[in-house]
Amino acid sequence: MRIRFWGAAGEVTGSCYEVECGDRRFLVDCGVHQGANEDERNREPFPFPVEGLDAVFLTHAHMDHSGRIPYLVRKGFAGPVWTTPATARLVEILWNDSVRLMKEEAEWRTRKAVRRGLPPVVPLYDEKDVDKALKLLRPTDWDTETAAVDGVSFSLHDAGHILGSSSIAFKLSEGDRATRLVFSGDLGQQFPAVDRAPSAIREADYVLVESTYGDHLHKDDAATREEFRSVILTALKDRGKVLIPSFVVDRAQRLLFELSLMQIEGLLPEIPIFFDSPMGVRATELYRMYGDTLSGEVRRHAAAGVDLFSPRGFKNVSTPEESQKINEVPFGIVIAGSGMCTGGRIVHHLKHGAWNPRNHIVFVGYQAYGTLGRRIVDGETELRIAGEDVIVKAQVHTIGGFSAHGDRDDLLAWGGPYTTNPLFFVTHGEPKASQALSAALRERGMRGIVPALGQEFSIEPGASTATMEAEAKPAAAVRTPQAEIPGVLDDIERLLERLRRDEGALADTEESRRLLLSARTSLESALRGKTAP
Incomplete structure:
Protein backbone atom coordinates (compact mmCIF):
# COMPACT_ATOMS: atom_id res chain seq x y z
CA MET A 1 0.00 0.00 0.00
CA ARG A 2 1.32 3.42 -0.91
CA ILE A 3 0.40 7.08 -0.67
CA ARG A 4 1.68 9.87 -2.90
CA PHE A 5 1.53 13.59 -2.16
CA TRP A 6 0.67 15.56 -5.31
CA GLY A 7 -0.59 18.77 -3.70
CA ALA A 8 -0.96 20.66 -0.41
CA ALA A 9 2.48 19.48 0.75
CA GLY A 10 4.64 22.45 1.68
CA GLU A 11 1.73 24.65 0.56
CA VAL A 12 -1.94 25.26 1.34
CA THR A 13 -3.39 24.83 -2.12
CA GLY A 14 -3.98 22.21 -4.80
CA SER A 15 -4.92 19.43 -2.37
CA CYS A 16 -4.44 16.04 -4.04
CA TYR A 17 -3.34 12.67 -2.65
CA GLU A 18 -3.11 9.34 -4.47
CA VAL A 19 -3.54 6.07 -2.57
CA GLU A 20 -2.67 2.64 -3.94
CA CYS A 21 -4.07 -0.52 -2.37
CA GLY A 22 -3.24 -3.68 -4.29
CA ASP A 23 -4.41 -3.06 -7.83
CA ARG A 24 -6.75 -0.25 -6.74
CA ARG A 25 -5.89 3.44 -7.00
CA PHE A 26 -7.91 6.43 -5.83
CA LEU A 27 -7.55 10.13 -5.06
CA VAL A 28 -8.46 12.08 -1.97
CA ASP A 29 -9.32 15.60 -3.20
CA CYS A 30 -8.31 17.09 -6.54
CA GLY A 31 -8.13 20.86 -6.10
CA VAL A 32 -6.94 23.80 -8.13
CA HIS A 33 -3.77 25.68 -7.32
CA GLN A 34 -4.41 29.26 -6.23
CA GLY A 35 -1.85 32.08 -6.26
CA ALA A 36 1.29 32.59 -8.33
CA ASN A 37 1.34 30.81 -11.71
CA GLU A 38 -2.03 29.26 -10.94
CA ASP A 39 -3.18 28.94 -14.55
CA GLU A 40 0.06 27.27 -15.63
CA ARG A 41 0.05 24.88 -12.68
CA ASN A 42 -3.60 23.92 -13.15
CA ARG A 43 -2.98 23.08 -16.81
CA GLU A 44 -0.05 20.78 -16.05
CA PRO A 45 -0.65 17.10 -16.85
CA PHE A 46 -1.66 15.03 -13.86
CA PRO A 47 1.43 13.32 -12.37
CA PHE A 48 -0.38 9.97 -12.34
CA PRO A 49 -2.28 7.94 -14.95
CA VAL A 50 -5.88 9.13 -15.03
CA GLU A 51 -6.95 5.89 -16.63
CA GLY A 52 -7.37 3.18 -14.05
CA LEU A 53 -8.33 5.53 -11.20
CA ASP A 54 -11.11 3.78 -9.32
CA ALA A 55 -12.59 6.72 -7.39
CA VAL A 56 -12.18 10.19 -5.94
CA PHE A 57 -13.04 11.00 -2.33
CA LEU A 58 -13.81 14.68 -1.72
CA THR A 59 -13.41 16.21 1.76
CA HIS A 60 -15.25 19.48 1.04
CA ALA A 61 -16.33 21.96 -1.62
CA HIS A 62 -13.62 24.64 -1.49
CA MET A 63 -11.99 24.96 -4.88
CA ASP A 64 -8.47 24.20 -3.64
CA HIS A 65 -9.85 20.75 -2.79
CA SER A 66 -12.51 20.19 -5.47
CA GLY A 67 -11.84 22.54 -8.37
CA ARG A 68 -9.76 20.26 -10.61
CA ILE A 69 -12.23 17.36 -10.61
CA PRO A 70 -13.99 18.58 -13.80
CA TYR A 71 -10.54 18.77 -15.45
CA LEU A 72 -9.88 15.20 -14.30
CA VAL A 73 -13.15 14.24 -16.00
CA ARG A 74 -12.08 16.08 -19.16
CA LYS A 75 -8.94 13.91 -19.15
CA GLY A 76 -10.96 10.71 -18.98
CA PHE A 77 -11.91 9.96 -15.38
CA ALA A 78 -15.36 8.38 -15.12
CA GLY A 79 -15.42 6.79 -11.65
CA PRO A 80 -17.49 7.75 -8.61
CA VAL A 81 -16.79 10.90 -6.56
CA TRP A 82 -17.74 10.16 -2.95
CA THR A 83 -18.69 13.08 -0.69
CA THR A 84 -21.49 14.37 1.55
CA PRO A 85 -24.88 15.54 0.23
CA ALA A 86 -24.20 19.16 1.27
CA THR A 87 -20.80 19.18 -0.44
CA ALA A 88 -22.36 17.76 -3.60
CA ARG A 89 -24.81 20.69 -3.67
CA LEU A 90 -22.10 23.27 -2.94
CA VAL A 91 -19.72 22.10 -5.67
CA GLU A 92 -22.51 22.45 -8.22
CA ILE A 93 -22.60 26.16 -7.36
CA LEU A 94 -18.84 26.62 -7.18
CA TRP A 95 -17.95 24.65 -10.32
CA ASN A 96 -20.52 26.46 -12.46
CA ASP A 97 -19.32 29.82 -11.18
CA SER A 98 -15.75 28.77 -11.94
CA VAL A 99 -16.73 27.88 -15.51
CA ARG A 100 -18.23 31.35 -15.97
CA LEU A 101 -15.10 33.09 -14.65
CA MET A 102 -12.72 30.93 -16.70
CA LYS A 103 -14.77 31.56 -19.84
CA GLU A 104 -14.57 35.33 -19.32
CA GLU A 105 -10.81 35.15 -18.67
CA ALA A 106 -10.26 32.96 -21.75
CA GLU A 107 -12.22 35.35 -23.97
CA TRP A 108 -10.12 38.30 -22.79
CA ARG A 109 -6.84 36.41 -23.26
CA THR A 110 -7.97 35.16 -26.69
CA ARG A 111 -8.54 38.72 -27.91
CA LYS A 112 -4.99 39.52 -26.84
CA ALA A 113 -3.59 36.33 -28.42
CA VAL A 114 -5.29 36.93 -31.77
CA ARG A 115 -3.63 40.34 -32.04
CA ARG A 116 -0.28 38.56 -31.71
CA GLY A 117 -1.13 35.80 -34.18
CA LEU A 118 -1.40 33.17 -31.43
CA PRO A 119 -4.08 30.46 -31.09
CA PRO A 120 -7.14 31.09 -28.92
CA VAL A 121 -7.06 30.32 -25.21
CA VAL A 122 -9.24 27.42 -24.10
CA PRO A 123 -10.66 27.33 -20.55
CA LEU A 124 -9.39 24.61 -18.23
CA TYR A 125 -12.83 22.98 -18.51
CA ASP A 126 -16.32 23.91 -19.67
CA GLU A 127 -19.99 23.36 -18.87
CA LYS A 128 -20.02 19.86 -20.41
CA ASP A 129 -17.14 18.76 -18.18
CA VAL A 130 -18.94 20.12 -15.10
CA ASP A 131 -22.15 18.35 -16.07
CA LYS A 132 -20.27 15.05 -16.43
CA ALA A 133 -18.50 15.58 -13.10
CA LEU A 134 -21.76 16.34 -11.30
CA LYS A 135 -23.24 13.07 -12.55
CA LEU A 136 -20.34 11.18 -10.93
CA LEU A 137 -21.08 12.50 -7.43
CA ARG A 138 -22.10 9.84 -4.89
CA PRO A 139 -23.55 11.63 -1.83
CA THR A 140 -22.98 9.68 1.40
CA ASP A 141 -24.04 10.57 4.92
CA TRP A 142 -21.62 11.05 7.78
CA ASP A 143 -20.73 8.12 10.06
CA THR A 144 -21.83 5.49 7.55
CA GLU A 145 -19.47 2.65 6.66
CA THR A 146 -19.47 2.25 2.87
CA ALA A 147 -17.70 -0.20 0.54
CA ALA A 148 -16.30 1.79 -2.36
CA VAL A 149 -14.34 -0.80 -4.36
CA ASP A 150 -12.82 -4.18 -3.51
CA GLY A 151 -10.50 -3.76 -0.56
CA VAL A 152 -11.48 -0.13 0.12
CA SER A 153 -14.19 0.91 2.57
CA PHE A 154 -14.64 4.33 4.14
CA SER A 155 -16.71 6.52 6.42
CA LEU A 156 -17.13 10.31 6.45
CA HIS A 157 -17.01 12.32 9.69
CA ASP A 158 -17.89 15.96 10.35
CA ALA A 159 -14.75 18.12 10.01
CA GLY A 160 -16.46 21.31 11.25
CA HIS A 161 -14.80 23.46 8.57
CA ILE A 162 -17.63 24.51 6.26
CA LEU A 163 -21.04 23.10 5.40
CA GLY A 164 -20.67 19.40 4.53
CA SER A 165 -16.93 19.22 5.21
CA SER A 166 -15.56 15.82 6.18
CA SER A 167 -12.66 13.87 7.53
CA ILE A 168 -12.40 10.49 5.82
CA ALA A 169 -11.51 7.23 7.56
CA PHE A 170 -10.45 4.38 5.26
CA LYS A 171 -10.02 0.68 5.85
CA LEU A 172 -7.65 -0.67 3.20
CA SER A 173 -7.44 -4.45 2.84
CA GLU A 174 -4.99 -6.73 1.04
CA GLY A 175 -5.74 -10.37 1.72
CA ASP A 176 -6.04 -10.74 5.46
CA ARG A 177 -4.12 -7.53 6.17
CA ALA A 178 -5.82 -4.19 6.81
CA THR A 179 -4.56 -0.62 7.25
CA ARG A 180 -6.56 2.22 8.78
CA LEU A 181 -5.85 5.55 7.06
CA VAL A 182 -7.49 8.87 8.00
CA PHE A 183 -7.52 12.16 6.09
CA SER A 184 -8.47 15.12 8.27
CA GLY A 185 -9.51 17.40 5.41
CA ASP A 186 -9.63 21.03 6.56
CA LEU A 187 -10.58 21.13 10.23
CA GLY A 188 -12.71 23.73 11.98
CA GLN A 189 -12.34 25.10 15.47
CA GLN A 190 -13.20 23.09 18.57
CA PHE A 191 -15.74 25.71 19.71
CA PRO A 192 -17.34 26.99 16.48
CA ALA A 193 -20.21 29.44 16.13
CA VAL A 194 -22.00 28.22 12.99
CA ASP A 195 -20.64 24.75 12.24
CA ARG A 196 -20.31 21.86 14.67
CA ALA A 197 -17.02 20.87 16.30
CA PRO A 198 -14.96 18.34 14.33
CA SER A 199 -15.80 14.72 15.12
CA ALA A 200 -13.21 12.72 17.05
CA ILE A 201 -11.77 9.61 15.39
CA ARG A 202 -10.05 7.18 17.72
CA GLU A 203 -8.41 4.47 15.62
CA ALA A 204 -5.94 4.78 12.75
CA ASP A 205 -2.51 3.55 11.69
CA TYR A 206 -1.78 6.68 9.65
CA VAL A 207 -3.35 10.15 9.76
CA LEU A 208 -2.96 13.02 7.28
CA VAL A 209 -3.62 16.20 9.24
CA GLU A 210 -3.84 19.72 7.86
CA SER A 211 -1.61 22.44 9.35
CA THR A 212 -2.81 25.74 7.84
CA TYR A 213 -2.49 27.39 11.26
CA GLY A 214 -0.13 24.85 12.79
CA ASP A 215 2.05 27.61 14.24
CA HIS A 216 -0.69 30.08 15.16
CA LEU A 217 -3.32 30.66 17.84
CA HIS A 218 -6.55 32.45 16.92
CA LYS A 219 -7.96 35.25 18.97
CA ASP A 220 -10.57 34.08 21.46
CA ASP A 221 -14.00 33.83 19.78
CA ALA A 222 -15.67 36.02 22.41
CA ALA A 223 -13.02 38.70 21.87
CA THR A 224 -13.49 38.49 18.10
CA ARG A 225 -17.25 38.87 18.48
CA GLU A 226 -16.81 41.91 20.73
CA GLU A 227 -14.36 43.48 18.27
CA PHE A 228 -16.74 42.95 15.36
CA ARG A 229 -19.67 44.43 17.26
CA SER A 230 -17.65 47.46 18.32
CA VAL A 231 -16.56 48.16 14.75
CA ILE A 232 -20.11 47.78 13.34
CA LEU A 233 -21.71 50.03 15.97
CA THR A 234 -18.98 52.68 15.64
CA ALA A 235 -19.30 52.65 11.86
CA LEU A 236 -23.09 53.01 11.92
CA LYS A 237 -22.85 56.13 14.09
CA ASP A 238 -21.39 57.89 11.05
CA ARG A 239 -24.60 57.11 9.09
CA GLY A 240 -22.62 55.91 6.08
CA LYS A 241 -22.19 52.52 4.49
CA VAL A 242 -20.31 49.60 5.97
CA LEU A 243 -18.67 47.69 3.10
CA ILE A 244 -17.59 44.14 3.99
CA PRO A 245 -15.60 42.11 1.42
CA SER A 246 -16.31 38.47 2.21
CA PHE A 247 -15.85 34.93 1.00
CA VAL A 248 -19.39 33.92 0.14
CA VAL A 249 -19.30 30.35 1.46
CA ASP A 250 -19.04 30.11 5.26
CA ARG A 251 -17.64 33.59 6.03
CA ALA A 252 -20.68 35.46 4.73
CA GLN A 253 -23.02 33.14 6.63
CA ARG A 254 -21.00 33.76 9.81
CA LEU A 255 -21.45 37.53 9.33
CA LEU A 256 -25.22 37.21 8.87
CA PHE A 257 -25.29 35.02 11.99
CA GLU A 258 -23.40 37.67 13.99
CA LEU A 259 -25.64 40.51 12.80
CA SER A 260 -28.75 38.49 13.69
CA LEU A 261 -27.44 37.85 17.20
CA MET A 262 -26.77 41.58 17.62
CA GLN A 263 -30.42 42.27 16.79
CA ILE A 264 -31.70 39.52 19.07
CA GLU A 265 -29.67 41.03 21.92
CA GLY A 266 -31.00 44.53 21.18
CA LEU A 267 -27.63 45.92 20.06
CA LEU A 268 -28.49 46.53 16.41
CA PRO A 269 -31.69 48.13 15.08
CA GLU A 270 -33.32 47.12 11.83
CA ILE A 271 -31.17 48.68 9.11
CA PRO A 272 -30.59 47.95 5.40
CA ILE A 273 -28.33 44.89 5.12
CA PHE A 274 -27.46 43.72 1.59
CA PHE A 275 -25.88 40.41 0.61
CA ASP A 276 -24.69 41.15 -2.92
CA SER A 277 -23.64 37.80 -4.38
CA PRO A 278 -25.82 35.47 -6.46
CA MET A 279 -23.53 32.54 -5.63
CA GLY A 280 -23.61 33.47 -1.95
CA VAL A 281 -27.40 33.64 -1.96
CA ARG A 282 -27.57 30.08 -3.28
CA ALA A 283 -24.98 28.93 -0.74
CA THR A 284 -26.97 30.47 2.12
CA GLU A 285 -30.06 28.56 1.01
CA LEU A 286 -28.03 25.37 1.41
CA TYR A 287 -27.05 26.41 4.95
CA ARG A 288 -30.76 26.66 5.72
CA MET A 289 -31.51 23.37 3.96
CA TYR A 290 -28.83 21.52 5.96
CA GLY A 291 -29.38 23.42 9.20
CA ASP A 292 -29.55 20.17 11.18
CA THR A 293 -25.80 19.72 10.53
CA LEU A 294 -24.89 23.10 12.05
CA SER A 295 -24.13 24.28 15.59
CA GLY A 296 -26.48 23.89 18.53
CA GLU A 297 -27.07 27.64 18.63
CA VAL A 298 -28.21 27.74 15.00
CA ARG A 299 -30.49 24.73 15.56
CA ARG A 300 -32.01 26.13 18.77
CA HIS A 301 -32.99 29.38 17.11
CA ALA A 302 -34.29 27.57 14.03
CA ALA A 303 -36.52 25.44 16.27
CA ALA A 304 -37.96 28.68 17.69
CA GLY A 305 -38.64 30.00 14.17
CA VAL A 306 -35.64 32.37 14.02
CA ASP A 307 -33.49 32.32 10.88
CA LEU A 308 -30.02 33.45 11.96
CA PHE A 309 -29.02 33.93 8.33
CA SER A 310 -31.68 36.57 7.73
CA PRO A 311 -31.37 39.58 10.08
CA ARG A 312 -34.14 42.21 10.04
CA GLY A 313 -33.70 44.61 7.15
CA PHE A 314 -31.82 41.94 5.18
CA LYS A 315 -32.04 41.71 1.38
CA ASN A 316 -30.47 39.24 -1.02
CA VAL A 317 -29.17 40.93 -4.17
CA SER A 318 -29.05 38.87 -7.36
CA THR A 319 -29.21 40.97 -10.52
CA PRO A 320 -26.66 43.59 -11.64
CA GLU A 321 -29.46 46.19 -11.65
CA GLU A 322 -30.28 45.48 -8.01
CA SER A 323 -26.59 45.76 -7.15
CA GLN A 324 -26.28 49.13 -8.87
CA LYS A 325 -29.31 50.49 -6.98
CA ILE A 326 -27.38 50.07 -3.72
CA ASN A 327 -25.39 53.13 -4.86
CA GLU A 328 -28.50 55.21 -4.14
CA VAL A 329 -28.73 53.94 -0.53
CA PRO A 330 -26.74 56.26 1.76
CA PHE A 331 -26.77 54.08 4.87
CA GLY A 332 -26.49 50.37 5.66
CA ILE A 333 -24.29 47.27 5.52
CA VAL A 334 -23.14 45.70 2.24
CA ILE A 335 -21.60 42.20 2.24
CA ALA A 336 -20.20 41.19 -1.16
CA GLY A 337 -17.57 38.98 -2.76
CA SER A 338 -14.76 38.56 -3.35
CA GLY A 339 -13.09 38.30 0.03
CA MET A 340 -9.79 39.82 -1.18
CA CYS A 341 -11.41 42.33 -3.56
CA THR A 342 -9.82 40.63 -6.57
CA GLY A 343 -13.12 40.70 -8.45
CA GLY A 344 -16.82 40.36 -7.85
CA ARG A 345 -19.31 43.02 -6.85
CA ILE A 346 -17.37 44.38 -3.87
CA VAL A 347 -15.08 46.13 -6.36
CA HIS A 348 -18.06 48.07 -7.71
CA HIS A 349 -19.07 49.11 -4.18
CA LEU A 350 -15.52 50.17 -3.31
CA LYS A 351 -15.32 52.31 -6.42
CA HIS A 352 -18.52 54.10 -5.42
CA GLY A 353 -17.92 54.21 -1.67
CA ALA A 354 -14.24 54.12 -0.70
CA TRP A 355 -13.89 57.87 -1.32
CA ASN A 356 -16.48 58.78 1.34
CA PRO A 357 -15.04 59.48 4.83
CA ARG A 358 -18.40 58.56 6.40
CA ASN A 359 -18.12 55.01 5.04
CA HIS A 360 -16.24 52.13 6.65
CA ILE A 361 -14.53 49.13 5.03
CA VAL A 362 -14.37 46.05 7.25
CA PHE A 363 -12.08 43.17 6.29
CA VAL A 364 -12.97 39.84 7.92
CA GLY A 365 -10.48 37.53 6.22
CA TYR A 366 -6.88 37.18 5.12
CA GLN A 367 -5.74 39.57 2.38
CA ALA A 368 -3.02 38.09 0.17
CA TYR A 369 -0.09 40.23 -0.89
CA GLY A 370 -0.75 42.18 -4.10
CA THR A 371 -4.55 42.06 -3.92
CA LEU A 372 -6.68 45.19 -3.83
CA GLY A 373 -7.81 44.24 -0.34
CA ARG A 374 -4.22 44.00 0.91
CA ARG A 375 -3.36 47.39 -0.60
CA ILE A 376 -6.27 48.99 1.23
CA VAL A 377 -5.34 47.25 4.50
CA ASP A 378 -1.73 48.40 4.05
CA GLY A 379 -2.92 51.99 3.91
CA GLU A 380 -2.72 52.90 0.22
CA THR A 381 -5.02 55.84 -0.41
CA GLU A 382 -4.67 56.37 -4.17
CA LEU A 383 -5.96 53.35 -6.05
CA ARG A 384 -7.23 52.39 -9.46
CA ILE A 385 -10.56 50.61 -8.85
CA ALA A 386 -12.66 49.25 -11.72
CA GLY A 387 -11.09 51.63 -14.21
CA GLU A 388 -11.31 54.77 -12.09
CA ASP A 389 -8.86 56.59 -9.84
CA VAL A 390 -10.24 56.59 -6.29
CA ILE A 391 -8.92 58.38 -3.22
CA VAL A 392 -9.61 56.11 -0.24
CA LYS A 393 -11.00 58.18 2.62
CA ALA A 394 -13.27 55.56 4.18
CA GLN A 395 -12.18 54.21 7.55
CA VAL A 396 -10.59 50.75 7.32
CA HIS A 397 -10.90 47.95 9.92
CA THR A 398 -9.66 44.36 10.08
CA ILE A 399 -11.24 41.55 12.12
CA GLY A 400 -8.93 38.54 12.32
CA GLY A 401 -10.74 35.85 14.31
CA PHE A 402 -13.45 34.52 11.97
CA SER A 403 -11.33 31.75 10.41
CA ALA A 404 -13.01 28.50 9.38
CA HIS A 405 -9.73 26.71 10.14
CA GLY A 406 -8.71 25.46 13.54
CA ASP A 407 -5.52 26.85 15.07
CA ARG A 408 -2.61 24.88 16.51
CA ASP A 409 -4.43 23.95 19.73
CA ASP A 410 -7.59 22.96 17.81
CA LEU A 411 -5.52 20.65 15.58
CA LEU A 412 -3.75 19.09 18.56
CA ALA A 413 -7.10 18.59 20.29
CA TRP A 414 -8.44 16.78 17.21
CA GLY A 415 -5.35 14.54 17.11
CA GLY A 416 -5.41 13.78 20.83
CA PRO A 417 -8.18 11.11 21.10
CA TYR A 418 -6.38 8.52 18.94
CA THR A 419 -5.73 5.42 21.02
CA THR A 420 -3.54 3.59 18.46
CA ASN A 421 -0.45 5.86 18.32
CA PRO A 422 -0.80 6.64 14.59
CA LEU A 423 1.89 8.20 12.45
CA PHE A 424 0.80 11.73 11.49
CA PHE A 425 1.63 13.06 8.02
CA VAL A 426 1.46 16.84 8.49
CA THR A 427 0.21 18.47 5.27
CA HIS A 428 -1.72 21.48 3.90
CA GLY A 429 0.47 24.19 5.43
CA GLU A 430 3.35 26.47 4.67
CA PRO A 431 6.63 24.76 5.67
CA LYS A 432 6.97 26.76 8.90
CA ALA A 433 3.43 25.91 10.01
CA SER A 434 3.74 22.21 9.15
CA GLN A 435 7.08 21.83 10.91
CA ALA A 436 5.71 23.62 13.99
CA LEU A 437 2.69 21.29 14.21
CA SER A 438 4.87 18.21 13.69
CA ALA A 439 7.15 19.36 16.52
CA ALA A 440 4.13 20.01 18.76
CA LEU A 441 2.85 16.49 18.11
CA ARG A 442 6.21 15.00 19.05
CA GLU A 443 6.35 17.11 22.22
CA ARG A 444 3.12 15.39 23.27
CA GLY A 445 4.48 11.92 22.68
CA MET A 446 2.89 11.49 19.25
CA ARG A 447 4.65 10.90 15.95
CA GLY A 448 4.64 13.45 13.16
CA ILE A 449 6.53 13.85 9.89
CA VAL A 450 6.22 16.44 7.12
CA PRO A 451 6.10 15.00 3.58
CA ALA A 452 7.41 16.92 0.60
CA LEU A 453 5.54 17.58 -2.63
CA GLY A 454 5.82 14.51 -4.84
CA GLN A 455 6.99 12.10 -2.15
CA GLU A 456 5.77 8.52 -1.98
CA PHE A 457 5.39 6.53 1.24
CA SER A 458 4.83 2.87 1.94
CA ILE A 459 2.00 2.40 4.46
CA GLU A 460 2.19 -1.21 5.54
CA PRO A 461 -0.47 -2.67 7.86
CA GLY A 462 0.39 -2.30 11.53
CA ALA A 463 3.51 -0.22 10.84
CA SER A 464 2.24 2.64 12.98
CA THR A 465 2.31 0.49 16.13
CA ALA A 466 5.88 -0.63 15.53
CA THR A 467 9.10 1.37 15.75
CA MET A 468 9.64 1.68 12.03
CA GLU A 469 8.91 4.91 10.17
CA ALA A 470 7.20 5.07 6.79
CA GLU A 471 9.71 4.83 3.97
CA ALA A 472 9.99 8.00 1.89
CA LYS A 473 10.76 7.80 -1.80
CA PRO A 474 11.33 10.85 -4.01
CA ALA A 475 8.93 11.24 -6.90
CA ALA A 476 9.69 12.57 -10.34
CA ALA A 477 7.01 15.25 -10.34
CA VAL A 478 8.57 17.70 -7.85
CA ARG A 479 8.56 21.20 -9.34
CA THR A 480 11.81 23.10 -9.84
Missing part, protein backbone atom coordinates in the same frame (compact mmCIF):
# COMPACT_ATOMS: atom_id res chain seq x y z
CA PRO A 481 12.32 26.88 -9.83
CA GLN A 482 13.07 26.72 -13.56
CA ALA A 483 9.64 25.19 -14.20
CA GLU A 484 7.94 28.25 -12.69
CA ILE A 485 9.61 30.80 -14.99
CA PRO A 486 7.10 30.55 -17.90
CA GLY A 487 4.23 31.24 -15.52
CA VAL A 488 6.03 34.23 -14.01
CA LEU A 489 6.58 35.66 -17.50
CA ASP A 490 2.89 35.18 -18.26
CA ASP A 491 2.00 37.05 -15.06
CA ILE A 492 4.30 39.94 -16.02
CA GLU A 493 2.77 40.06 -19.49
CA ARG A 494 -0.76 40.23 -18.06
CA LEU A 495 0.21 43.07 -15.73
CA LEU A 496 1.70 45.02 -18.61
CA GLU A 497 -1.44 44.44 -20.65
CA ARG A 498 -3.57 45.78 -17.79
CA LEU A 499 -1.39 48.88 -17.51
CA ARG A 500 -1.73 49.55 -21.24
CA ARG A 501 -5.45 48.72 -21.31
CA ASP A 502 -6.53 50.82 -18.30
CA GLU A 503 -5.76 54.44 -19.04
CA GLY A 504 -4.50 56.12 -15.91
CA ALA A 505 -3.91 52.84 -14.07
CA LEU A 506 -0.67 54.28 -12.73
CA ALA A 507 -0.70 57.56 -10.86
CA ASP A 508 1.47 60.23 -12.47
CA THR A 509 3.87 60.38 -9.53
CA GLU A 510 7.55 60.01 -8.82
CA GLU A 511 6.80 56.81 -6.90
CA SER A 512 5.20 55.23 -9.99
CA ARG A 513 8.14 56.21 -12.15
CA ARG A 514 10.59 54.77 -9.62
CA LEU A 515 8.72 51.47 -9.41
CA LEU A 516 8.61 51.07 -13.21
CA LEU A 517 12.33 51.85 -13.55
CA SER A 518 13.10 49.34 -10.82
CA ALA A 519 11.01 46.67 -12.58
CA ARG A 520 12.82 47.37 -15.87
CA THR A 521 16.20 47.02 -14.15
CA SER A 522 15.17 43.69 -12.60
CA LEU A 523 14.04 42.32 -15.96
CA GLU A 524 17.29 43.42 -17.60
CA SER A 525 19.25 41.67 -14.83
CA ALA A 526 17.25 38.47 -15.35
CA LEU A 527 17.95 38.61 -19.09
CA ARG A 528 21.68 39.10 -18.53
CA GLY A 529 21.70 36.16 -16.16
CA LYS A 530 20.05 33.97 -18.78
CA THR A 531 22.36 34.91 -21.66
CA ALA A 532 25.66 35.17 -19.78
CA PRO A 533 28.32 32.62 -20.84
